[in-house]
Every structure is written in C-alpha cells, then in structure tokens.
Amino acid sequence: MTVLEVRNLQKSFGSIKAVQDISFSVHAGEVFTIIGPNGAGKTTTLEMIEGLVSPDNGVIHFGELDWNKHAVSIKKKIGVQPQSSAMFDLLTPEENLNLFASFYDHARPTEEILEIVNLTEHRKNHVKKLSGGQRQRLAIGLALISDPEIIFLDEPTTGLDPQARRNIWDIILHLKELGKTTILTTHYMEEAEKLSDRVCIVDQGNVITLDSPSALIEKLTDEREIRLSFLDGEKAAEDADGFSKELASVSKTEREGAALKIWASKPEETLLDLFKFTKDKSYGVEQVSIREMSLEDVFIAFTGKEWRD
Amino acid sequence: MNTLHQFKMMFLAQLKLTLREKQAWFWGIFFPVILMVIFMVIFSGNSDEEFKTEVAIVEPSPNPASEMMLSQISELPVIEVKSGKPVTRKKAEEWVKDQEVDAAIILPESAEASSVLLVVNKENEQGAAAQAVSGILDKFVQQANLLAAGASPKYDLQYESITSGTNELDYTDFLLTGMIALSIAQGGMFGMVDLVEMRRKGLIKRLRMTPANMGIFGLSDMVMRLLFSIVQIILLSLIGVLVFGANLYINTFTLIIVFLIGALSFNALGYFFSSFSKTTEAYMGVANICSFLMMFLSGVFFPIETMPEWIQPISAVLPLTYFADGLRESMVYETGIATASLWAGIAVMVIWGAVTFLLGSVLYKRKTIAADR
Numbered sequence: 290m291t292v293l294e295v296r297n298l299q300k301s302f303g304s305i306k307a308v309q310d311i312s313f314s315v316h317a318g319e320v321f322t323i324i325g326p327n328g329a330g331k332t333t334t335l336e337m338i339e340g341l342v343s344p345d346n347g348v349i350h351f352g353e354l355d356w357n358k359h360a361v362s363i364k365k366k367i368g369v370q371p372q373s374s375a376m377f378d379l380l381t382p383e384e385n386l387n388l389f390a391s392f393y394d395h396a397r398p399t400e401e402i403l404e405i406v407n408l409t410e411h412r413k414n415h416v417k418k419l420s421g422g423q424r425q426r427l428a429i430g431l432a433l434i435s436d437p438e439i440i441f442l443d444e445p446t447t448g449l450d451p452q453a454r455r456n457i458w459d460i461i462l463h464l465k466e467l468g469k470t471t472i473l474t475t476h477y478m479e480e481a482e483k484l485s486d487r488v489c490i491v492d493q494g495n496v497i498t499l500d501s502p503s504a505l506i507e508k509l510t511d512e513r514e515i516r517l518s519f520l521d522g523e524k525a526a527e528d529a530d531g532f533s534k535e536l537a538s539v540s541k542t543e544r545e546g547a548a549l550k551i552w553a554s555k556p557e558e559t560l561l562d563l564f565k566f567t568k569d570k571s572y573g574v575e576q577v578s579i580r581e582m583s584l585e586d587v588f589i590a591f592t593g594k595e596w597r598d
Numbered sequence: 599m600n601t602l603h604q605f606k607m608m609f610l611a612q613l614k615l616t617l618r619e620k621q622a623w624f625w626g627i628f629f630p631v632i633l634m635v636i637f638m639v640i641f642s643g644n645s646d647e648e649f650k651t652e653v654a655i656v657e658p659s660p661n662p663a664s665e666m667m668l669s670q671i672s673e674l675p676v677i678e679v680k681s682g683k684p685v686t687r688k689k690a691e692e693w694v695k696d697q698e699v700d701a702a703i704i705l706p707e708s709a710e711a712s713s714v715l716l717v718v719n720k721e722n723e724q725g726a727a728a729q730a731v732s733g734i735l736d737k738f739v740q741q742a743n744l745l746a747a748g749a750s751p752k753y754d755l756q757y758e759s760i761t762s763g764t765n766e767l768d769y770t771d772f773l774l775t776g777m778i779a780l781s782i783a784q785g786g787m788f789g790m791v792d793l794v795e796m797r798r799k800g801l802i803k804r805l806r807m808t809p810a811n812m813g814i815f816g817l818s819d820m821v822m823r824l825l826f827s828i829v830q831i832i833l834l835s836l837i838g839v840l841v842f843g844a845n846l847y848i849n850t851f852t853l854i855i856v857f858l859i860g861a862l863s864f865n866a867l868g869y870f871f872s873s874f875s876k877t878t879e880a881y882m883g884v885a886n887i888c889s890f891l892m893m894f895l896s897g898v899f900f901p902i903e904t905m906p907e908w909i910q911p912i913s914a915v916l917p918l919t920y921f922a923d924g925l926r927e928s929m930v931y932e933t934g935i936a937t938a939s940l941w942a943g944i945a946v947m948v949i950w951g952a953v954t955f956l957l958g959s960v961l962y963k964r965k966t967i968a969a970d971r
Contacts (some may be wrong), residue, residue: 322693340809371807374733379618380611391607394600415618435808498872 290317291352292439293338298347300333308332308344309494320465322473322481324584325491326592331474332372334491335443338472341370351439351573359386365393368437372444374428376416382427383412386434393435406430406460422453429460439470446574447476458484478585492592496507505587512540513556513581517563518548520573532566533559547575604691604811604839608818615792616822622798624827625788627833630781634834637899638842651727653677653700654693664705667714667742671703674734694719700727704734714739771930774838776898778929779860779922781834782827783892786864787885789823793872794881820865827861835929847932856924857934859944863917865952870954873961892918917950919943 291313300308308330315321325331336342336347336533340356341361348524349355350386354363376385383399384475390396403409411419423537425445432440442461446454454477464471475481481488482502489495492507498505519525526547538555555561556579616622651792655671657664672679690702694717704715716735718728750940796802805815838844868885875881895909896902896918913919920943927933927940 341803341806361809367807369804369807371800371804373803375613375796375800375804377611377801379615384611384614388607388611389808391600391604392808409788431804 292317294350296348299345319381319486322485322488329491330494330499341350367443368432370428370432378417382408387473389431389434402430414513422449442481446529482584497591506582512552515551516578518550518576520575525572604765612822634777651700654680654690654699656687656690656704658707661708669951677931701731719877770842774844775926776922779832779925780898783864783918787868790868790872791881818933852928854936859947862919863947866951866955869956873958917947920946
C-alpha cells in the first residue's frame with residue numbers, strides 16, 4: 290500500500306534549481322532512505338513533503354490527503370525529526386515531550402516514548418545538558434509523540450559516535466517492527482544498507498536510481514574485487530598479474546608492489562586458476578580476500594562522486 | 599483540539615523557560631533594581647529631609663524691631679541660624695564668602711530704619727538656597743510691614759502639598775516611575791531575542807511541523823511577558839516606597855491602560871528587531887542602541903526640560919517619553935483616564951507599536967520561503 294506519493298517535484302531558489310524532478314512512492318511499513326551528496330536536494334525534498342516549503346511544481350499525496358486541503362490532518366499523521374534537532378534547551382526531555390503532546394488529540398504517553406528512545410534515566414535533566422546522541426534520541430522521541438504513521442528522520446545519526454549511532458539504528462528497527470513507515474536521509478552508506486528496505490539515490494535534484502540495496506548492487510555489476518598479496522615480493526605479483534590478465538573472466542587488474550587486485554565476474558573460478566598457478570610456481574600467498582560490492586560503490590558508480598562522510 | 603490545554607502547556611513551558619533563564623533574571627529584575635538604587639542614592643540622598651538652609655544673622659544694634667525679627671526667624675523651621683546667635687557683619691560676610699552659610703541677614707539698625715539686608719555669595723546667587731531665603735524673607739518683611747501699618751493680614755497663603763496636575767514631584771517618585779518605564783521597555787526590546795534564538799535553532803520551523811496553533815503560542819508568550827512586567831512594577835515600587843520613601847497615588851484604571859499599551863508596543867518594537875536580526879548578537883546590538891538612546895532622551899532619569907533644547911524634539915517622538923509620562927500620571931498624580939495629554943501619549947505609543955508590528959510581520963512573511971537556507 291502506498292502511503293506517500295511524490296510526483297515531479299520541482300523547486301528553485303532564485304536561479305538555483307534545488308529540486309529538478311523528483312518522483313517516488315513510499316509503501317506502508319518500509320524504511321525508505323534518500324541518499325545523495327551535499328546539495329543534492331534531499332533536505333528541500335523533505336521540507337516540501339513535510340509542508341514547510343511549497344513546491345513550484347509537482348504533487349505530494351499522503352493517501353487521499355494533500356497539503357492544500359488537509360494540512361492539519363497531514364500534520365497529525367506525520368512525525369518529523371528535522372536535521373537541526375530543535376527543542377527547548379531549558380526544558381527537560383519529559384517537559385519537551387509533554388508540551389509537544391499537548392499539540393495533538395491522541396498523543397502517546399510520555400513514559401512510553403522515553404522508554405523507546407531510552408531516555409527514562411535522563412527525563413529530569415535539562416536538554417542543554419544532554420549529549421549529542423541523547424538529544425538526537427529526544428528529537429526522534431518528539432517525532433514519535435503523536436504516534437504518527439509516517440516518520441521523517443533527517444540525518445538522525447550525523448555527528449554521533451558509533452555507539453550512539455547504533456542506538457538510533459535500534460530505534461529505527463524497533464519502529465519498523467511496530468509497522469511504522471520511516472523516511473530517512475543519511476550520510477552513512479553502511480546505515481542505508483543496513484536499515485533500508487529501499488534506497489533512493491538523489492543527485493542534482495533528480496532521482497538517479499531507486500531499489501532495494503541488494504538489487505542496486507546486483508544491478509551495478511556482478512564483478513567482485515579479489516585481493517592477493519604475495520610472500521615472495523614483487524616478482525611473484527608481477528607473474529600472477531600477467532597470468533590473470535589471460536583469464537577470460539578477469540576484466541581489470543591493478544598491482545602495487547607485492548599486492549594485486551583483480552576484478553573478475555566469476556571470482557571463485559578465477560581464484561582456483563590463480564591458486565593452481567601459484568602452486569606450480571611455488572609462490573607463497575600471504576592474504577586473500579574477495580570484497581563484496583557495497584552501496585558506496587553503487588553510489589560512486591551512479592553519481593561519479595567520491596563519498597564523503 | 600483542546601485549545602485551553604494547549605495554552606496551559608505552552609504557558610507553563612514559557613514560565614519555566616523564563617524562570618530558568620538567568621539572563622532574564624539579571625536584566626529584567628536585578629539590573630533595574632540596582633540601577634534604580636544607584637540613581638536614588640546618588641541623586642536623592644537628601645530628599646527625605648526637609649529643605650534647610652543655614653544663614654548668619656547680624657544685629658548691628660539690638661532694638662525692638664530687630665529683636666522681634668530675630669526671634670521669628672529663629673523659629674522658622676527651614677532656616678537655621680549658624681552658631682544660634684547674631685554675629686558681627688564682618689564675620690557673617692566671611693562665612694558667606696567661604697560658603698559656610700547660604701546667606702547673611704542683616705537686621706535693621708533701629709525700629710525706624712526698616713530695611714533688611716540680605717547678603718549672598720555671587721556664585722550662589724541663583725542657587726536654590728539663596729532664592730529660598732530671599733523668598734522667605736520677602737514674605738516676612740511684607741508681613742512685618744502690614745503689622746507696622748497696623749493692619750492684620752486679610753489674605754493668608756497656606757501651603758498644602760497635593761499630588762495632582764503641575765505640582766512639582768519628588769525626585770524619588772520621578773525616578774521610580776522612570777525606572778519602571780525603562781525596565782518594562784527594556785523587557786520588551788530585549789526580550790524578543792528568544793524569537794531570534796528560536797528561529798536560529800529551527801524551533802519555530804519545528805513547531806510549524808506540528809498541528810500546534812502558533813497564535814496560541816504567541817499569546818502565551820505575551821501573557822508571560824506581561825506577568826514578568828507586573829513583577830517588575832511591584833518589585834520596583836516596593837523598593838521605591840519602602841526604602842526610598844516614594845509617594846505613590848495610583849489610578850489603577852489609567853495604570854492598567856498605560857501599562858498594557860506600553861508593554862505591548864515595546865514588545866512590538868522587539869518583534870520588529872527580531873524580524874531582521876539573523877543572530878542574537880545583531881539583535882542585542884540594535885536593542886542596546888535603541889535602549890540607550892531612549893534611556894537618556896526620554897526623561898527617565900532627568901526631566902526632559904533640563905536637556906538642551908535641540909534634543910527635546912527627539913524626546914518628543916520617542917515612545918519611552920510617553921510611557922514614562924503615562925506611568926507618572928497614573929502612579930504619582932493619580933490622573934484619571936480622560937485626560938487629553940495622556941491620550942496623546944497613548945496614541946504615540948500605539949502608533950509605534952502598530953507600525954513596528956506590521957513592519958516586523960511583513961519582514962517575517964517575506965523571509966519564510968528563503969528561511970534557513
């Protein structure tokens with residue numbers, strides 16, 4: 290079931306076309322991730338969907354609802370954690386949640402939210418004194434207070450340490466168990482790969498590609514990267530390099546000293562051939578690995594840009 | 599949606615935010631109190647005591663007329679005779695020169711020679727003490743003349759202090775009402791820095807993502823500010839009355855009107871500042887300049903009439919001038935609401951409030967689209 294449909298969104302700020310043409314639809318219960326380099330139009334797209342910025346063109350439908358006619362109904366249906374994680378610094382998490390709860394007819398009990406975002410311990414501290422991760426969890430908590438069907442999380446883990454980031458991943462996975470729909474943006478490929486049901490890559494205001502992480506990787510290429518390093522130094526690596534270039538499944542090689550990288554479409558077969566060769570020559574192999582392609586490779590392949598964390 | 603519940607929660611949040619903001623306490627409560635105490639101590643240290651002047655009396659040759667005058671002068675409460683008895687003319691002139699006394703009174707030499715001579719220091723000729731002594735003596739001599747002519751005075755001037763109209767007011771009362779006006783004005787002009795901070799942090803945007811009624815939010819903020827100002831009025835008045843002996847004769851209705859209009863228009867001024875200030879520093883800069891200008895040009899510490907004439911037209915357009923005046927009318931003179939000059943002042947404040955509020959709203963609207971990009 291489609292809970293959100295976005296068609297042909299466009300938005301310009303002066304002469305800058307922030308969003309050129311973005312369309313996608315989000316299904317109930319999935320984690321839908323939008324990734325893209327800085328300035329790709331992610332935040333503008335989200336802000337249009339959240340009703341903060343009105344699009345120059347295009348359609349946004351929450352089921353039957355749209356912003357022009359049903360603004361209040363939509364606001365009750367969605368929960369937003371904006372990038373700035375804005376809240377009242379001189380109030381406690383509990384007071385922040387209670388205040389936000391008063392904006393809705395049917396809010397969830399504050400204790401429940403504190404439990405979900407693991408802030409029960411810090412409920413009475415001023416927000417000012419919370420750590421970055423705790424603040425971010427409270428921001429997510431504020432997004433959840435209305436028990437929304439659709440949750441928007443705009444870079445919820447940016448700037449957090451690995452432990453805090455993992456805590457937030459747990460929250461997102463928990464939300465999925467509860468059957469919520471989550472729309473996520475992130476800077477971290479690992480995160481997108483781990484959490485998302487589907488990933489939408491955005492660049493220069495356009496959707497570049499959209500699919501599940503594994504499908505995206507498969508779509509990209511069936512090649513894998515094999516890494517070998519030789520105990521017998523450069524000479525061995527050079528020979529092995531020459532040998533592997535003759536193999537049919539190998540598309541490319543790269544050698545650096547005694548280390549060799551081979552890209553092959555049938556990595557298992559190639560390895561077998563390689564080991565036969567090294568055994569004949571009696572070269573000692575120190576390390577062997579096959580690297581899986583990651584979402585990062587997909588991103589680089591599609592946008593032609595290095596990923597910056 | 600339960601509007602009342604929302605208002606209650608928002609108001610409670612505002613209350614907590616204000617109570618927990620140390621800056622608010624310092625600038626809103628502590629600073630005006632200190633400022634008022636300093637000014638009162640410096641400028642009205644003697645205001646509790648009655649006016650008193652010290653004179654020397656010279657009685658060249660005692661005679662019935664001079665004896666009578668001497669005894670009567672000695673009884674005047676405002677005049678103190680130095681060393682308690684007549685001295686020589688030389689000595690008296692020396693005292694006047696050295697400014698040890700404000701004046702020397704030389705009594706008539708005989709019952710027939712009916713002139714009383716008043717010797718004052720040239721430097722102090724226009725001073726309050728010399729003027730006062732001269733005035734008192736003048737009346738004294740007139741009375742003596744009447745007596746000498748065998749007539750009993752038909753008209754008799756009696757002094758009574760009343761607090762209405764053009765009556766001269768005590769500096770304590772003047773400063774107290776000025777300080778109250780200033781602190782409420784500053785509360786409005788500085789207080790809206792919260793708005794800049796909320797916008798900068800994205801809190802306003804955040805609230806707009808919820809079904810929260812922003813009108814109620816603004817209202818709860820306003821009610822909180824008014825309450826804070828009422829605390830300021832009460833606190834400053836208590837200190838003024840209890841510590842410095844200010845006399846307040848309050849017309850409650852006029853006070854409420856003046857207070858509401860004044861507080862609202864200075865809040866509107868702060869709202870206007872916040873609409874074009876991107877950072878809190880920028881806001882504080884603007885607010886500081888305006889508050890400083892008004893502090894000295896609006897008759898808070900000193901009456902406007904004491905300032906150079908070319909400055910007075912500036913004072914005449916500043917809202918704080920009318921706010922301070924309005925508070926004086928309602929808190930010291932007990933002026934009723936139906937006074938033309940009061941309404942003229944209220945009109946000036948309303949114009950300031952309305953214009954700045956509208957300008958601020960326009961600027962806010964224009965910026966919403968490009969906000970925070």
